[in-house]
Amino acid sequence: MDLPAELLISLHPEPFEPLELLAAWELAAQALAPLAAAESHFIGRVRPVAADGTALEALELEHYPGMSERRLQDLAQELAERHGVSRVRLAHRVGRVRPSEAIVLVTVAADRRGPAQRCAQELLEALKHEAPFWKREWSGGVGTWVEGNTPF
């Protein structure tokens, strides 16, 4: 892959539909060239239970405007280059997210399945640890900051 990867990154203060974003992304790609031979997607959604087992009302996602977009861009670019993939689509919610709503969409298109899968997987891990987002669980009217991530 000699051309630089095309990256599309967006933050969403309102709910987004992962499959609609994917459809728009594929449509835009198709206008330029045949769709890639391999596409790997990951959708993360809010669990209905908090870490302590109680019912979750909502997950609040705080972020660092400006820095979060830049970090996501840098992480996507770095991993896209390392794996030689052609396109990356990344969407992340911010604000108050309700159970079963999507928090994150990671999509990678490449000429081979290995790079597409590995890049999508590594990008997901990278953004969980290397981009300034913070989760607070709301349960029974009480907010609790989540420090660290769920086990892989």
Add this chain to the structure above:
Amino acid sequence: MDLPAELLISLHPEPFEPLELLAAWELAAQALAPLAAAESHFIGRVRPVAADGTALEALELEHYPGMSERRLQDLAQELAERHGVSRVRLAHRVGRVRPSEAIVLVTVAADRRGPAQRCAQELLEALKHEAPFWKREWSGGVGTWVEGNTPF
């Protein structure tokens, strides 16, 4: 995950739209329970070039009716159990497939990202080697059987 995984497997003699299958699959899941916290998808499409570098007209996918469906079912079930995932959606083309059309869709829903990603990845490798499908590349009016798979 104590319940057995829900498996949905289909063979398609005509082109299928991966995102439409996914939308229908999510809709059916949503009717029963909140969507899973982690969903991993893979879409494989036909490359526009044959193994020898010439332009590909079409890929012909021969299969063993009856055995191919059963093998896909068994592989999905075995891997779903091993990884403890909740839902698997698998679609595979047969017949004459044109460049950039989808050949395969592998989707796994689970409560955690690790099992969803690993199960989707292993299921893709398994079906490439353990289900009776055979590819023939058509290029310049000549058909060439493909033995083995593209590198990972």
Add this chain to the structure above:
Amino acid sequence: MPAPEATPTITVRLFARLREQAGWGERTVPLGEGVVSAAEIWERLGLGPIPLPAPLRIAINQQFAVADAQLRAGDELAFLPPISGG
């Protein structure tokens, strides 16, 4: 008139390159006397020498099997060239 005694047979199926090389995809084959293995059918039908080439696989009744698996009347035996799915 009494029905003719049924000859025990199996169905043999070939796929992809093997089917094209042989010029047929499905045949009913008499099982003959004694125990018969998949490999013996391969040889008897002139599909090639035994042992079978390593990349070929065998299925009996749509389940993978080994070359010396014994066949029974009514079985469906298939010879499968190297798989290339997905």
Add this chain to the structure above:
Amino acid sequence: MPAPEATPTITVRLFARLREQAGWGERTVPLGEGVVSAAEIWERLGLGPIPLPAPLRIAINQQFAVADAQLRAGDELAFLPPISGG
């Protein structure tokens, strides 16, 4: 009337749990004399003792930085509790 001499300042930002504990999210802080590090600002603002707790991270002008990075007038310094994105 001559403009008052500009005092060199930086902007300090806190997020999530840190912001709530401190009761503020953004402040303009005079840089003072001599070289000043991120860790010194942390201590000076009464955010906690130094060295900073290991899980905290620092950003200067929206790039990750180390605790003893030197600050310059106009910098945006942020203290970031453990990240939990995705």
